[in-house]
Amino acid sequence: MTTTMDPDPLVRRMRPFGTTIFAEMSALAVRTGAVNLGQGFPDTDGPAEMLAAAVDALRGGQNQYPPGPGIPALRAAVAAHQRRFWDLEYDPDGEVLVTAGATEAIAAAILGLCEPGDEVVCFEPYYDSYAASIALAGAVRRPVTLRPTDNGRYAFDPAELRAAFGPRTRLVLLNSPHNPTGKVFDAAELALIAELCQEYDTYAVTDEVYEHLVFTDADSGHVPLAGLPGMWERTLRVSSAGKTFSCTGWKIGWASGPARLVAATMRVKQFLTFVNGAPLQPAVAVALALPDSYYDGYRADLQTRRDQLVGGLTEAGFGVLSPEGTYFVTADITALGGRDGMEFCRALPERCGVVAVPTQVFYDDAEAGRRLVRFAFCKRPEVLAEAVTRLRALT
Numbered sequence: 001m002t003t004t005m006d007p008d009p010l011v012r013r014m015r016p017f018g019t020t021i022f023a024e025m026s027a028l029a030v031r032t033g034a035v036n037l038g039q040g041f042p043d044t045d046g047p048a049e050m051l052a053a054a055v056d057a058l059r060g061g062q063n064q065y066p067p068g069p070g071i072p073a074l075r076a077a078v079a080a081h082q083r084r085f086w087d088l089e090y091d092p093d094g095e096v097l098v099t100a101g102a103t104e105a106i107a108a109a110i111l112g113l114c115e116p117g118d119e120v121v122c123f124e125p126y127y128d129s130y131a132a133s134i135a136l137a138g139a140v141r142r143p144v145t146l147r148p149t150d151n152g153r154y155a156f157d158p159a160e161l162r163a164a165f166g167p168r169t170r171l172v173l174l175n176s177p178h179n180p181t182g183k184v185f186d187a188a189e190l191a192l193i194a195e196l197c198q199e200y201d202t203y204a205v206t207d208e209v210y211e212h213l214v215f216t217d218a219d220s221g222h223v224p225l226a227g228l229p230g231m232w233e234r235t236l237r238v239s240s241a242g243k244t245f246s247c248t249g250w251k252i253g254w255a256s257g258p259a260r261l262v263a264a265t266m267r268v269k270q271f272l273t274f275v276n277g278a279p280l281q282p283a284v285a286v287a288l289a290l291p292d293s294y295y296d297g298y299r300a301d302l303q304t305r306r307d308q309l310v311g312g313l314t315e316a317g318f319g320v321l322s323p324e325g326t327y328f329v330t331a332d333i334t335a336l337g338g339r340d341g342m343e344f345c346r347a348l349p350e351r352c353g354v355v356a357v358p359t360q361v362f363y364d365d366a367e368a369g370r371r372l373v374r375f376a377f378c379k380r381p382e383v384l385a386e387a388v389t390r391l392r393a394l395t
């Protein structure tokens with residue numbers, strides 16, 4: 001009898017993807033009692049109306065499989081939200097798909113659109129699921145590097161972006177506002193991406209989970225790529241309730257786009273999870289329809305917390321790259337004598353009782369992120385204050 005007891009049965013294409021850095025750093029936080037600014041989840045609940053709607057749905061019997069594309073009320077709310085904020089039109093029947101978070105929407109889109117060997121242009125550092133989803137599809141990632149510039153912002157070299165496109169490019173995967181850098185892509189950058197997508201006749205998949213977290217002092221507001229001339233028909237727009245409504249554990253996301261892109265994504269999605277979150281879907285529909293005061297208050301709140309942490313990190317001696325959006329701030333450790341972010345983050349809990357994440361893990365070109373670390377500020381003000389007090393001990 002032959003045995004299949006391979007010591008490592010994992011398929012080769014997934015082997016480069018170890019356990020995530022978050023697991024290691026969160027374990028370190030627990031072991032040392034450190035303040036965990038590593039992982040990007042809020043430590044407070046989302047809007048009360050949304051939570052109440054979820055309880056009602058749960059008690060009201062909405063506990064069986066919802067329709068494959070999502071419940072009609074949520075699809076209608078997703079379409080209405082995009083019209084209201086971004087002036088984008090989607091038909092709730094056929095142009096909107098509810099998914100298990102933005103993560104599933106992105107994975108299903110890549111698996112549904114890319115043949116093995118197709119190329120995906122994306123900006124590094126990138127959200128950790130991108131490289132794994134591209135690898136699962138047998139596709140090839142073509143990273144374009146975002147680098148800190150003298151004005152404290154991140155930028156890419158337009159020539160590098162142009163060079164990343166070629167005959168095998170199937171799609172560009174764009175995340176703006178961008179995790180982990182906090183960068184908001186501006187009009188000129190988006191115009192170049194749009195131009196290249198059209199020149200090479202590629203699709204775009206946009207991860208816009210931080211669409212409501214562009215701070216008021218950013219150079220540019222949030223501009224969806226799908227709104228640029230010639231882009232609606234080739235763009236699948238992805239977002240999610242997790243960040244906007246502080247419910248990252250709910251995993252209710254959505255994809256919107258032309259029917260053929262949504263259909264391709266749905267074909268894969270139906271065999272990944274089929275459906276998810278029946279009682280949470282009506283609650284997210286309620287949340288999306290909340291008045292502007294909710295969205296404005298949410299952004300103002302996070303902006304205050306950003307300022308609190310940016311101030312504290314600056315005082316502690318970090319070279320802070322102040323973010324224009326998202327939950328995160330990145331900082332250079334050189335002035336603190338740090339040469340390697342991984343080493344620095346592994347030592348930080350013992351040194352001062354704070355956990356951060358080395359940005360290099362989000363790069364293919366680890367050198368480009370060697371001296372950068374990421375802190376999350378989506379935490380209660382007293383938690384941030386405690387972290388800042390501890391970080392001051394570094395100098």
Ligand SMILES: *Cc1c(COP(=O)(O)O)cnc(C)c1O
Binds near residue numbers: 102
């Ligand atoms: C949090 C996050 C996601 C995941 O969203 P879910 O809805 O939880 O799947 C995707 N992309 C980025 C950039 C994120 O920060």
